[in-house]
Amino acid sequence: DSGVTQTPKHLITATGQRVTLRCSPRSGDLSVYWYQQSLDQGLQFLIQYYNGEERAKGNILERFSAQQFPDLHSELNLSSLELGDSALYFCASSMGRGYTFGSGTRLTVV
Amino acid sequence: DAKTTQPPSMDCAEGRAANLPCNHSTISGNEYVYWYRQIHSQGPQYIIHGLKNNETNEMASLIITEDRKSSTLILPHATLRDTAVYYCIVRTNQAGTALIFGKGTTLSVSS
Secondary structure, three states: OOOOEEEOOEEEEOOOOOEEEEEEOOOOOOEEEEEEEEOOOEEEEEEEEEOOEEEEEOOOOOOEEEEEOOOOOEEEEEOOOOHHHOEEEEEEEEOOOOEEEOOOEEEEEO | OOOOEOOOEEEEEOOOOEEEEEEOOOOOOOEEEEEEEEOOOOOOEEEEEEOOOOEEOOOOEEEEOOOOOEEEEEEOOOOHHHOEEEEEEEEEOOOOOOOOOOOOEEEEEEO
């Protein structure tokens, strides 16, 4: 157990739908990062939050959004889902230099 | 962040040392070299990092050349469980700097 909790572990949904992925960071970590990993794209940085505020954006689609709540947990919202959104979604947290990753959410869009 | 170049794949016999190279010729003076690995679909795992001195921990050793343009991650006695994709990343240590992953090196350890 890395200390970073992601739920759900698996999610199957249909095209056009909307889903929410949740991440609870390691205790004390203020930064949360979201990554997408599809078979042909590798690990792509999506977005970072620090203590509730958006800090950096990577290759995140407009259909995707995220937020970090006062208790520091974060949610990644994916809408108007397409087949190509099928991927592993990882969350990581940090307080300073080191990153700790969760075990991911596997999203399958059918 | 500076870019890195790694070989796409490497093989290693179980029990032997695995030496994974990384080129980072445009690294800046305040950028560190980080190594992470990802074992089949699990979340990436931190291995080691360094600035200019060689570093060693319970998992691996990191050798950085004097000009800092390249480095080598050494797994002294590779096991089957070390089969993974290994990522070399350069970044500053400024808090909150995102890790940007490249394609990494797929290390296959066989018996």
